[in-house]
Amino acid sequence: MHAIREAMAAMHRRSEEIPPVSKAVESLVRQVIAQVADKWTMLVLEALEEHGTLRFTECGRIVGGISQKMLTKTLREMERDGLVVRTVHPVIPPHVDYTLTELGRELSAAFCGVWTWAETYHAEVSAARRAFREREEG
Amino acid sequence: MHAIREAMAAMHRRSEEIPPVSKAVESLVRQVIAQVADKWTMLVLEALEEHGTLRFTECGRIVGGISQKMLTKTLREMERDGLVVRTVHPVIPPHVDYTLTELGRELSAAFCGVWTWAETYHAEVSAARRAFREREEG
C-alpha cells in the first residue's frame, strides 16, 4: 500500500537526495487524494453507484442538500478526472445524463470501506464527542 | 453497505413519511463522513498508522506541507472524534504525543482502499485531465 513512501524513504536513507520524479508522483497521488477525498464527490459517487445513470436534477435530489452550483462543479471535476461520462441529448427541454466510468466504479468500491466504517462506528464517534465535551467543560 | 438508505427508501415507499430517527442517523453518518473525508485527516491518519506514536512537530514533518495551525486543528478534531489519544508529558520542554485509537486504526484500514486506488490509477486521472483539456481547447 505505501510502496511510494517506502521507496522514497529507502532512497532518502541511501543518498539524502529524493529524485524529482518520485516527488512528482507523490504530489500527484496527494493531489488526486485531495481532489477525491471530498464530501460532495463521495456523495455523488455513491448516488451514481447506486442508481446507475442519473440526470442532473435527479442526481441533486438523490444526493440531497447540494446546491446546483456545487453539483455542477463536482460533476465537472469528476468528468475532468475521468470518473463520470457526461452525455448530452440535444432535445428540448435539454436532457443530460451522467454515468460512472470504470475508474469511477473502482473509486466507489474503494470508498465503500469508509462508508461501512461510518455506518458501523458513528455511535462511537458521537460518544467520543460527548466525552470530549464533558472533559473540556467539567 | 447501504442499509440505511435502503431502509429509508422502503419506509418512504410505505408511508411517504421518513421518521426523524432515521434522518438523524443519516445526517450523523453524513456528518462523520464529511468530517473524516478531509485531506489533512487522511494524511495525518496515514502518518500515525505508519509510524505509530508521533510527537507534534515530528507528525507535521512526516505529513509535510501542513501548517502548525492546520496540524493543531486536525489533531484536535481527531482527538474529539476518538481517532487519536493525546498524551501530555509534563516536562520542560513540553512533550506531547499522539497515537491512533482502535477506531482510528479501523478508519485508516478503511481508507487503505482509497490510497491504493490513487496509487494505482493516478496516471489514468492525469491522462483523463489532459484529454479533457484538449477537448475543451480544441
Add this chain to the structure above:
DNA sequence: TTCGATACGCACCAAAAGGAGAGTGTTGCA
C-alpha cells in the same frame, strides 16, 4: 400569450479553510 420544463451560467455575498509570522512559558545550558 404566457407558463413550465431542463440544465445550467453568472453575479454577489458570507463563511470557512488555510498560510505566514510573531508571541508564550519554563528550564537547562553556554
Add this chain to the structure above:
DNA sequence: TGCAACACTCTCCTTTTGGTGCGTATCGAA
C-alpha cells in the same frame, strides 16, 4: 544574560467553498 527547545496560540491576510437568486434557450401545452 540569553538562547534553544517544544507545542502550541493569536492575529492578519488571502483563497476557496458554498449559498441564493436571477437570467437563458427552446418548445409544447394551457
